[in-house]
Amino acid sequence: MSANPDVSVVIPTLNRPELAARAVRSALAQTHDDLEVVVVVDGPDPGTREHLRTIGDERVRVLELPERGKAPNARNQGARAARGKWTALLDDDDEWLPAKIETQLALAATATRAAPVVATRMISRTPRADTIMPRRLPAPGEPLSEYFTVRKGLFYGDGFIQTSTIMAPTELLRRVPFTVGLRRQQELDWALRVVREPDVELLYADDALVLWHQDEDRDRISLQNPWEEQLEWLRANRALFTERAYAAYTMSVLSSMAAPTRSGRVFRELLAEARTHGRPGTIDYVTFLQIWSLPPNVRHRLRDAILGR
CATH class of the missing domain: 3.90.550.10 (Spore Coat Polysaccharide Biosynthesis Protein SpsA; Chain A)
Incomplete structure (x- = not known):
């Protein structure tokens, strides 16, 4: 060597x-x-x-x-x-x-x-x-x-x-x-x-x-959902994002972590975060609603069916 x-x-x-x-x-x-x-x-x-x-x-x-x-x-x-x-x-x-x-x-x-x-x-x-x-x-x-x-x-x-x-x-x-x-x-x-x-x-x-x-029967970091920790990180690092990116991250990645709570309060908090500090586009609203309305396993099967081989 x-x-x-x-x-x-x-x-x-x-x-x-x-x-x-x-x-x-x-x-x-x-x-x-x-x-x-x-x-x-x-x-x-x-x-x-x-x-x-x-x-x-x-x-x-x-x-x-x-x-x-x-x-x-x-x-x-x-x-x-x-x-x-x-x-x-x-x-x-x-x-x-x-x-x-x-x-x-x-x-x-x-x-x-x-x-x-x-x-x-x-x-x-x-x-x-x-x-x-x-x-x-x-x-x-x-x-x-x-x-x-x-x-x-x-x-x-x-x-x-x-x-x-x-x-x-x-x-x-x-x-x-x-x-x-x-x-x-x-x-x-x-x-x-x-x-x-x-x-x-x-x-x-x-x-x-x-x-x-992405073996779904094995413990992986990407299966953890520390949404409150991620929201804290996002707020502390707002300068790293454009307004468009801030809204997109909040309404997609962060919402995917938070949606299993099925909490109306969290839904409203994240929507307000995106609209107050970001600039959401139409696709962000559609993404946000489908994340909160569909169970994760249904979203995953739908994603793989559309995007996979």
């Missing part, structure tokens, strides 16, 4: 040895092989450590944290330990297709700014369907907060960024770390903050090079 690999792959994990090993193998199978894989075990977990040892590849390093700090902290610790010029993030329940890193490095070489963030499209796999996300890439001059949040149709995924698609300069990930303690929308929070840096541009590979497993 090179003492200074081109790319460091950072994989946070805890108590999921089989999934972590699958993610590690997908990183080791990259067509660009001058890389290291830093598995950050988020707290004492001898089972995962022993399972990873059986992979038998010197490019794998295991960093076991003394106590649990959750995924954002584990990613930050991994970036600090990285030896590569670039760091690519990979969640332990996702996989990469073999050409991901090679494609991203080639795209990074075309950047016009010193610290490009390079993302890719991905395959979102549920038990019912595969969907390519994002369905579109940013338009020239489009505010990125609007690209990430404003829907063109009734379902999310028009504009999108997900942790396992991100590769960035290691120095940039150290300079702009992930927000520790944030349970949802960690990559959105990071992306909106990092693109404000003057030397950063966001580039997307057109190919879908990540497999995002």
Whole structure:
């Protein structure tokens, strides 16, 4: 293994040895092989450590944290330990297709700014369907907060960024770390903050090079619904959003978390938040009403039927 690999792959994990090993193998199978894989075990977990040892590849390093700090902290610790010029993030329940890193490095070489963030499209796999996300890439001059949040149709995924698609300069990930303690929308929070840096541009590979497993019988962060925490985060970070994006996020992402409460008070609070501090469009009102009127499982089946294969 090179003492200074081109790319460091950072994989946070805890108590999921089989999934972590699958993610590690997908990183080791990259067509660009001058890389290291830093598995950050988020707290004492001898089972995962022993399972990873059986992979038998010197490019794998295991960093076991003394106590649990959750995924954002584990990613930050991994970036600090990285030896590569670039760091690519990979969640332990996702996989990469073999050409991901090679494609991203080639795209990074075309950047016009010193610290490009390079993302890719991905395959979102549920038990019912595969969907390519994002369905579109940013338009020239489009505010990125609007690209990430404003829907063109009734379902999310028009504009999108997900942790396992991100590769960035290691120095940039150290300079702009992930927000520790944030349970949802960690990559959105990071992306909106990092693109404000003057030397950063966001580039997307057109190919879908990540497999995002959305197994619905497994505990995942994206199944948690801390809507009050997210509303607090949104209000504290209003400057990251245009008015159009603020309304769209409130009436789609935040409402999806809050709708299971079936609370008329919460419905009215979020509608007032969007209208007072944002600028909703027609599609936002339609999205808001369908989120609050349809049970989540019905929305998910409808989304997959329309957008899937």
